[in-house]
Structures are given as C-alpha cells and as structure tokens.
Amino acid sequence: MMSLRPLLHDTAATLFNRWGRMRHRGELRMLMFHGLTDQEHHGLENCQYKHLNVDRFESLVRHLAASYDVLSMDEMVECLQSGKPLPPFPAVLTFDDGFASNYDLAFPILKQHGLPAIIYLATEFVDEKIPIWVDRVDYAMHQAGRSRSDLVAFKDKFKVRPQAEILAAVSQLEEDTGHRLGRADRDDVPTIYRALNWDQIREMSQSGLITFGSHTHTHVILGRAQPDVIRAELAESRARIERETGCACHHFCYPNGAAGDFSDTSEQILRECSFRSSITTLGGLNPLPAKPFLLRRLGMTNDLRAMQFKQYLALGDASVRGLLQAGG
Numbered sequence: 001m002m003s004l005r006p007l008l009h010d011t012a013a014t015l016f017n018r019w020g021r022m023r024h025r026g027e028l029r030m031l032m033f034h035g036l037t038d039q040e041h042h043g044l045e046n047c048q049y050k051h052l053n054v055d056r057f058e059s060l061v062r063h064l065a066a067s068y069d070v071l072s073m074d075e076m077v078e079c080l081q082s083g084k085p086l087p088p089f090p091a092v093l094t095f096d097d098g099f100a101s102n103y104d105l106a107f108p109i110l111k112q113h114g115l116p117a118i119i120y121l122a123t124e125f126v127d128e129k130i131p132i133w134v135d136r137v138d139y140a141m142h143q144a145g146r147s148r149s150d151l152v153a154f155k156d157k158f159k160v161r162p163q164a165e166i167l168a169a170v171s172q173l174e175e176d177t178g179h180r181l182g183r184a185d186r187d188d189v190p191t192i193y194r195a196l197n198w199d200q201i202r203e204m205s206q207s208g209l210i211t212f213g214s215h216t217h218t219h220v221i222l223g224r225a226q227p228d229v230i231r232a233e234l235a236e237s238r239a240r241i242e243r244e245t246g247c248a249c250h251h252f253c254y255p256n257g258a259a260g261d262f263s264d265t266s267e268q269i270l271r272e273c274s275f276r277s278s279i280t281t282l283g284g285l286n287p288l289p290a291k292p293f294l295l296r297r298l299g300m301t302n303d304l305r306a307m308q309f310k311q312y313l314a315l316g317d318a319s320v321r322g323l324l325q326a327g328g
C-alpha cells in the first residue's frame, strides 16, 4: 500500500489544481521571473531563489502552453483598456532586471513553445554592467560565508533608505568583506549575475515574441524618491530601450515592488509620461475587470516543486507554497 501513496497524492493534487484553475477562471495571472540557471547553487548564491532552474522552467512553460492562454503584455493591456474580453485563462510572463540567462536559457524555450514574454530592463545594469545592489550584497555575503539571516537583515534595513545611502552601505560591506562583485560582463563573474547586452535584446525584440519595458535606469526604489528623480529614471530607461530596439517602451515594473515601493506620486508620473501599465511584486491573481496599473504577480521561484508551481498558478495563493511538499 505504501507504494500507492505518491500516486494518490499526485492524483489528488492534480484534481485540486484543476478545481483551483476553474474557480479562478477569468482572473489574470502575471508570472514573475528574474533569471534562469543550469547550475547547482550553494550558500547564499541564489538564496532568495530568484534564478529558476532551467528544467523547471521548461516544464512550467509546457504546462502554461497546455493549460493557460499566454498573452503578450501589449495584447493584455489592449484588452483591459478597450474592454475587449480576455481569453478564459489569461497569463503574462514577466522577467525583471535584464539577466543574460533570459537570452541564453529562457528565450530558446519560449521560442520553441511560441510563448511571448516581457523583460523589464534596469538599463544601467545592461548599459554599464554595474550589478544591481541586491546582487552585490548576495555575492559579498556568500563569499564571506555570512548567514542568510545576516543577508536578510541587511536588505531589510537598507531597502527603505534613500538610494545613495543604500549604495554607500553596500560599498562599505564590500570593503569590510573584501569581496566585490565585478562588472556584469566579466568572465570571472558567476553566470547568474551577468547582464544582457543590446545585441541579444535586439535579437529577442526582432523575434516578435519578446517586449521590453522599463525597470528604471539605476534600479532605484520609487516609493520614496523625489518626483524629479522618478521622471529622470523613467526618461533615461525608456530612451535607452527605444533607441536600441526601435520599439516603443510603455510598460513599467517597480524595483522591489512591495508596499511602500510605489506611491500615488509615482503612479501619477507614470500616467503623465504615457506609460500604459505598471506591475508590482505584490502576490496574487488580478480579478477582472482591472486597470493595467499596480498589477499583482506570482513569484516563480526556485524553491517551488513542480506540483507547487501548478498549484500556485491555479490558486494564486501564497499559502500553497508550503503545501504539497511531496508533490513532483
């Protein structure tokens, strides 16, 4: 009888997923990815699971292609703005920051299955290969053998501070530990920290499958930024993307993206600047009708097992992340 347990468990989980998917039919699922990886990571490398194993990604993409209606960001926003009905199980795939693995690992799989996606670029990361500060913290603490609680405490303390103070604290950490993450195009920099380049971005853009949106220029958290900083960050990142791709950039993704990382002011400025959408990292599904601003997302992270991906996608409830540990 023991050997039947995994089978019964999987059957029950599959039925539960189908029920959840139907119960939330018509709600919009925005999936959040960062990078992908084809390596094992230890210590604090990838300790927040934002680089998803490429095989898990492929299996998730197969599931999405079979069970959901994956739309481009433009198609989705067009429907929300015009009132045109969306298909029954609408989903949009989003990638934050501009990691090189979006091209090396994700793009071939998306092409193979014909699924569109949007990549939000922090354009300084792409242009100047300056790593984003959270990655600099991960790297320095990993190399120095610090604990996960040290890392989380550092990020929690500084992410609510002004950008200049964050960058000063990160530089100090690098000096204290003696470990500084190099430019994001160097061969000695671990693959997960590398940035896309504009040739890769143009190739993806010209494929017609991949859209590019703004994630600010310097990955600054906008909720507490001054209006002139917000305007300058939006203008710079949009100008770089439009110049390099030749395509309009009118979608925006908030760095960090949690409560307090956006504001009425930032939303007002986005609209004044004719951005057509904004997305956050707040978790959950988006019931319709909805405006295409401050949309919620489902974080597709490397700590989820196959059945949990399916269930999280079906229900959009973060509490499922702790369930079904025995699932695939």
Ligand SMILES: [Zn+2]
Residues within 6 Å of the ligand: 096, 097, 215, 219, 255, 256
């Ligand atoms: Zn980001």
